[in-house]
Amino acid sequence: MALVTHLTFYCGWSKAWSAFPIICEVYADDGKHTAAAPEGLSTFPVGQPNTANARYFTGSSFVAKLAGSPMGVYNVTFAPGVVNNWHVHEAARGGGQILIAVSGHGWFQEWGRPLHEPLPGGTVSIPAGVKYRYGAACGS
Template sequence: MDLISKPVAYAAAFLAVFASTNQAHANEPGESQQITPSGTQRTVGGSPDFFTGSVRVEPVWPADKNINASGGLVTFEPYARSAWHTHPAGQRLWVVSGVGLTQEWGKPIREIRAGDVVWCPPGVKHWHGASARAAMTHLAITGNVEGKNVTWMEKVTDDQYNAR
């Protein structure tokens, strides 16, 4: 499988599982599918208050009355990373492409690759980003508690990032 078709295969597998687990959740009477057209949500740069390096955030969907979790596609260029942070309801990261790094406070840095899924439990201090040699893109699915989905903390220092 070449590098182009591999992410497409992962996406197809993810959507097949997602569809099969959601068949029991029929729409309410009078509801219908909603489509958010591609390109209608603005991609933004990751705030320098919460990220180091070049980061792009593409909103995919907001939390709403149907699903109390937001989704965003986040691309980290080499060396880019988030600050330390926690999530009150946890977060799942599905690595779509590239090679990244993630670390829980007090534990070793771990490498993550396309196809990997990372579970960040509620309240666990962690960071994630690209490796030094490759960009990394992940789909972040983040739960909300009382409208809040993240608590940002201090930035990851270069020494912490390079401690491998």
């Protein structure tokens, strides 16, 4: 984390933070940036490898559908250090996304805003049309 903070002064927060997954990979204790599905993280199922959306993540993630219509509810689990790409959820009416931190240590960031690190049990509500990304800390 100190390296990202140091880079911020030279290239700005967004660019420095985008180096985080690479820093995690280089300095990871086990030398791995992907992982098998973790066990026992929460009462929610981890699910299957998120292959349908893999191109939007920097490494392995897993997804389990918890509820369907009228609104999809999913448990998405990230391998340590994995981040999803900057993205926007568009909607003609309503829309957006609600993130609920279930376990581990992660972070969330809106475009042009400081990093937010919700603790397990914390929530983040993102309205439609807001550009953002989120991910897991290196060792979590």
